[in-house]
Amino acid sequence: MSLMRQVALLLTSVLLLALAGAVGINLASTRDALQTQLRVKNSDNAQNIALALSQQRGDAQLMNLLLATQADTGFYSRVRFVDSDGAAVFEREAVARTQDAPAWFARLWPIDAAPGVAQVSDGWRALGRVEVVSHVAYAHDELWRGGSRALLLLAGLGAAAIALAAAGVRRIRRPLDDTVAQANALVEGRYLLVDEPAVPELKRVAQAMNGMVERVRRLFESQAAQVEQLRREAHEDRLTALPHRAHFMQRLAALLGDEAQAESGWLLLVRVAELADVNRELGRDATDRALRTLADTLRARPHDGALDGVLAGRLNGADFALALPGPPAAGQDAAGALAAALRSALSAVSERVVVHVGAARWSGPAAAGPLLARADMALARAEGLGPFAAQADAAEPTASASGEQVWHRHLKDALDARRARLAEFVVVDRGGALSHLECPLRLQLMPGGAFESAARWLPLALRSRLLPAIDLLAVRLALTAIGADGRPRAVNLAMASLADGAFTAQLRQLLADAPRGARGLWLEVAEGAALGHFELLRAFAALVRPMGVRFGLEHAGHQLYRAPRLYELGLDYVKLDVALVRGAAGDEAVRRFVSGSAALLRALPVTVCAEGVDDADDAAALWDCGVEAITGPWASTRSTVV
Template sequence: MALNRQLWIAIASVMVIAFVSSLAISFQSARAYFEEQLHLKNIDNANTLALTLSQVEKDPVLIELMIAAQFDTGHYQRLELLDPSGEPIASRTRATDAVGDVPGWFAELAELRVDPGIAQVPDGWQQYGTLYVESLSGFALEALWDTTVELFLWFFGIAAVLGLLGSMVLKSLTRPLDDVVDQAESIGNQRFIATPEPRTLEFRRVVRSMNILSARVRDMLGEERSRLEEMRQRLQRDALTGVGNRGRFDDVLGALLADDDPNRQHGLFLVRLVDLAEINRQLGHQKTDALIKELATRLGTVAGEHRDSFSDDHLARLNGSDFALILTDLLDAKPLAERLTEAMQELAARHAEATSLQLALSAGRFGPGDERSSILIRLDDALARAEHRETTCLEWATQGEDVDRLHGSDEWRAILHDAIEQQRIHAAHFATRRIDGRLIHREAMLRLEDARQTLTAGQFLPWARRLGLLPQLDLAVAESELERLARTPDPDGEPIALNLSIDTLLDESTRGRLLGLLASHTARAAMVSIELAERAAIDHPAAFREFCAVAVPLGYRVGIEKAGLAVTEIDVLHELGLSYLKLDRSLTTDLAASESNRSYLRGITGMAHAIGLTVIADGVRSAEELTQLGELGVDGASGPGVPE
């Protein structure tokens, strides 16, 4: 029961007890007073009337008239004159004692017991008779009833005022309790906040204890995150430059080659600092290290300048002098290759006075199903040709490295616009299940109905990204899926997961429309998961947090997909109200041969479970792999190895 309701009950109980006690005391006092006053009135009236009767002629008719006159002019219940033998000489009585609006139950409860006034009427030296006078008590009952009603109204009014004042004071006093409740719920939702300590001593102790608990859990998670970050740097990062190492490159390449969508195309660039030993001899160890760091920074900068041309970038240092840059879903490699070559030539010119720099570059494309060895052989051959030219330049790995696309830019723009307007964008659903086989949700993957065929996401998403149409595609699919759920009569239907692009998160207009759409479909919110890439939380934390702050309270489950080595960089991961992490395929590829990935995966699952997150592996290809992931603490999986 609410504390405020208990306060009202307590006040009401106290006031009822006080009212009953006061009523009993005042009632008894008032009744005794009225009885005494009525008895005195009866005696006085009896003596006065007896004196009057003793002075008149004792004519029975005259006596009768005087008794009748007195009865009619006063408030009497009974006037009766009896002779010495007890026979009535004159008598007047009323059948009832009128009590006005006094309830019968109160009249019975407050019945007044008043003795009659008795006086002797003499006739000379002899007794003529005895006079009995009883006054009406109804007026006294009415006065007693009015007093009781007035007392009740005063008590009721005082109780109401005390209750209102008490509620206001109680609300002020218990506000810290509301903060503690919010804090406890936040801890339950894996958000660890601190609450200001109130002035009330008892509440201050409670709030202080909760703050200590929240801080300890937050520190524990921070230590776990730091440990994972240290493990990541040691196992998957190059110690000098901070980019990925050879193991990370192999994981990413293997994951992309094992992708389920055969239409995806990616770009791969190799960069070699030629004759590193001679450069180290000329510049010295420290300056050579600075040069290598600058090279890695420039490669990352060039990738960032062409962010709209691909979905993700992965930079790795393969050995002392070689770097690899993988760009997923790369639409057109030529502009980026030209800018990369230009940047490397600028770097060589910048250090021309100190040493003669040659940077050899090679570029090529690959997709799912290609052989790892053949890809690297082609890139290495092209790199050797570039190195042989003895100048900073780039060689393509194949003659026709840019696979001809289905359409040109203008045609793609028309196709995508028509598909959005004519609602030819839909979703194919693929199961994500727990290790024990229970369904978590079905992931909605974009499909486009073209005139000739159904296009997969790998075919049109790169063009949609370049043309700035990704937000419209996301909105169209979200609207279609939410309306489909709304039409589904089964309240326990299959949950779905919607993938949102970073472009949608950053487009304020589309994000606002999407949040409005989510707000209008809250009846099925528990059946909808919304996924955003890890890079969205890393590169755009403010927009990501704002989205979570709206979507999570509406009841939607928000998760991070492609979660990998950067997940430990999300400082407020425990405060976002997330529901799950969907691990990047590169973390779960060839686990049997990678102890570093197994160790890191155990760390991620432990940290995620500590803050209540479900861990899902993406791209699982076999039942054996699924079993191994379960042993490492992963909760669920998606991919070809997961039954539909």
């Protein structure tokens, strides 16, 4: 039994005992008063009757007539006359029933009044004595009425006392509940501060808990800052804070192989002309400032039509790269626009700083090395044209895409006919057992055609505002599959869907209609949502997690620890991006970063997964770093799931 229930039971018991005692004392005192009144009444009545009998001069007939009259007209239970010899000359008894008081009450509270006795004489001659006993029924009725009134009054006072006690208990319970909620939130990795109550004892508890939560929160933020520093040391160029060559190439390879990104895009190379001479003429500080300005321009440059996944990096001292996934129109003039933006930005530093831009487009599956070589050839042509020249790779033909209306019709037809299915890629734990299945959606755009990955139709689906309908279809297919075989499945959702109120309402209904499937469903969004849409993500997590759904981030680790109040997001799992975990077996910096990330996330607590692992040595290193689940080609070979 809870403490509050024990307190409530104790207070109720005390009040009931007090009520019963008060009513009992009231009844006892009232009964004593009534018995005293009856005794006095009996005595007075006996004296009056004796006086009347004495006036009859011993005439037995008249005395009997007088006694009979008194017995018939008076409210007596017994009238008795005993002569001087002790013989009962006259005796009359009558039974009276109570009008209001129940019989059990009369038995429970008996009223005994001593009979009134008076001597009867004729002058100096003693004739006998008269005994009178009044009825007690009316006394029981009065005792019942008085007790009922007292009970009602005391019950009202007791109810008021119980209400006040309940209010007091609630007042005490509220800060206790807040403290319990604070402790539960701490277990879940959320750091809540509670208001300090006015009760001194509870105030000290709240102060101690708030102090502990604040210290733990500062510790978490300190660890997050350390992990972010490890990430920068492992993957970023120190001067520009852009990914260095190795990390950029890993992310580019992941982008080219990620079916959730566009299957086409542009790779742009930027080269600072004669960097060594610029450094010698302007000095190190001015040159560093120019390079940082160039990097800031790459990061801040708007890329109309480009999808999420824009990458910028520093390949070496003078070379920078920018990858723009998206349809051909998104990057057709990207090289020239970037060159113009760099001219404007660098002119504020020095006219001596000159750059050239080369671009190459990829379409369909592509390898990072050949794509980089084609962009480098375009850059070489630009260097021969003068300052801030830009050239696109002429060797890659620009295939004209179907019109947007045609794409929209194909997508709409596929959705209406539900020509869709989920691919399945295993995610395994350390023992090789299935953690869950990653299930990207495939759409059959043309009847009888191939089921296309998201890279094929995602850009046009985004433009056509069909992503919420597509994501709902993916969730529906996943719930059906989970209901059929019971295996957990993960589905990726777009931020455009989460921001759609109709989508969240329909998703909630889907989950409510399939509670068994909901408990096996994993929903994930890209890491960037944690920074750009924190409140929306937190509200979405609060919506789906109570229904048994697990919620997490994919392709994470690049910016995750910059998110404010990450511990309040309500995550169940985080999947570290392949570009951050690849090569862990041979790179100490990568292992330090993964170990720090795993330790930090498990403290929330959050399950830590690694994406795209294709090497057994990397997998072993990641297990040692604290990763709890792995996906990728290597995981497919280790899975024990048939």
